[in-house]
Amino acid sequence: MARRKGNNRKKTFGARDDRNNGEWTEIKKDNEKWETYYKAQKFIPEKDWDFFKKTCQTQLPLTFRITGNRKHANEILDIFKTKHLPQLGNVEFEGEIIKPPVNLPWYPDNLAWQLDVSKTVIRKNEQFSKTQRFLVLETSAGNISRQEAVSMIPPLLLDVEPHHKVLDTCAAPGSKTAQLIESLHSTSDEPTGFVIANDADARRSHMLVHQLKRLNSPNLLVVNHDAQFFPRIQIENNGKKSFVLFDRILCDVPCSGDGTMRKNINVWKDWNTQGGLGLHTVQYNILTRGLKLLKKGGRLVYSTCSLNPVENEAVVAQALRQWGDKIKLVDCSDRLPGLIREKGVSDWLVYDRNMDLKTKENRGDIKESCFPPTKEEAENFHLDRCIRVYQHFQNTGGFFIAVFEKNGETQKDAVVDEPPKEEPNSAIVKKMKTDSGDVVVTKKEKLPRDANEEPFIFIPSVHPELEKCWKFYGVDDKFDKNNCLVRNATGDPTRVVYTVSKSLKNIIESNEDRMKFIYAGVKLFVAQRSDIECPWRVQSESIPIMKHHMNSARVVECTEDALKVLLTHAFPTFDDFKDESLVSKLKELKTGCIFVSIKRNDPLKEDLFLPVWNGSKCANLMVAKDDTHELLYRIFGIETTRNEQKKPQQQDEKKEEGKMTENKI
Known part of the structure; x- marks a missing residue:
């Protein structure tokens, strides 16, 4: 429900009608076009339709997953199972028995759970209120992530390992990105890989930072680019320049979102066929851009929170059509046992914006790639390897997932049209005195930034302020001291010193003129009192790393x-x-x-x-x-x-x- 709007303003969705004597009106959870469209597709058997629709009209349950290394996660899980779960069975509220929490059977190690209770119960029932308090504290501490159940599937199917180079093309609001980072750190506090989280919207990029900062990973870089034209990332090794090809890429693309109608009530009012038709090209562009940036043998997951085949199988089919035998769909039917799913489809109906049925021969302005593949193509594409999750299967949102592997590549795959590069600015040369002698620091100007954006400037490990810290805290030589940076215009450590992984330092320094960096690094040292031997303290964010390197x-x-x-x-x-x-x-x-x-x-x-x-x-x-x-x-x-x-x-x-x-x- 929206707040009252001014009498002269255009009425917007959810606004109260002032002619209704000041009473709130409930939004009608129904859409004739949506129902006609999906009934015609026959994805949902007629006997199941009423249950499917009723599920779509009900509130989405609360789901969360427990994060961290194995010992840590198991300790949190044990507290939940021993101190909370027994108290949540057979709870009665206002004459009704409340469902106890259940684990998601397909999520590894029983670390994901679902609570099908209303906010009223959580607020008023003492035991559920205690559990809510537990969840809030553990979420704040980074031990629990609240995330929609179906949203957890794509990162699991990417199989991220600590050495992987990972790109999340459309990352905001960040729940899947967080999962990718957790996988990167699953067996090591200091992985060699990294996660680059991108979003096309600058505001959402900064929201993404807020979501991901709590993970305290020096292996995370947040950038702001249109995923359709994501720039090639340049790196330098031993004086030779090359371009990054990623081991894992997630393309969770913008979509019409009818899989989210249980939490996004706007879908009921706004859904129409034009949404999917209009997004089809953008979705394909993002997918094919991701495939070009994927290395041979790499894995890419394409996903949407839509059930519309024009946004799903049609996009996948067009990629398979264009790439031929250089890519293939992965059969994931044996993955995530316990997940109820349907196979992808190879045949569907296409309607225009007026809900008129169209064919390839009479398609008007609808793109040909929106239509089903030919019989011969369908036999080769194996679209049945895609995954469809419907809302009524296990009381979730709706979702579509397709997993690609790249079989081959050519130089043309990795080199594609890019947005024009900014003309490089002149370098700034700065001389700094240290105990070891003078050090010359050259800093290249970056892309033009907004006034509120801070630069990323690396400082040498022999900087006098850093040398105080290395000595005072007994930091050993196994810690890479060359990856420290500051985020101020002077380039001097005045208040905060950050650290990033070695691989991300290479990327930041090599791409200042081609990428828009939003966030990188965890706080390593923070200025404290100046009247003591070392005016810097180690920040908590970096302790998971630093605890392995302090011999003091x-x-x-x-x-x-x-x-x-x-x-x-x-x-x-x-x-x-x-x-x-x-x-x-x-x-x-x-x-x-x-x-x-x-x-x-x-x-x-x-x-x-x-x-x-x-x-x-x-x-x-x-x-x-x-x-x-x-x-x-x-x-x-x-x-x-x-x-x-x-x-x-x-x-x-x-x-x-x-x-x-x-x-x-």
């Missing part, structure tokens, strides 16, 4: 009892800790950022590594409030409320260490 007395062993003190006290004094060994080490260390390493007693649970500010008389755990609450619940079973804060302790010490408050993450 500033990494202190800590017991779970001491951790509990840090979690429940805002600024515990040294006297609050009962561990004399820990207190002795804290007193010996200079003021600044340190790290506590907590070994868990259970071999099935993940060890912890957390940042702490070490003051002259007290310490402070530097994690966000939501992360504090998540750790309290996960480690100690202590429940908190949404607005609850850490309990203030030792006000004198808090005043003395007042500057430390700005270091809270």
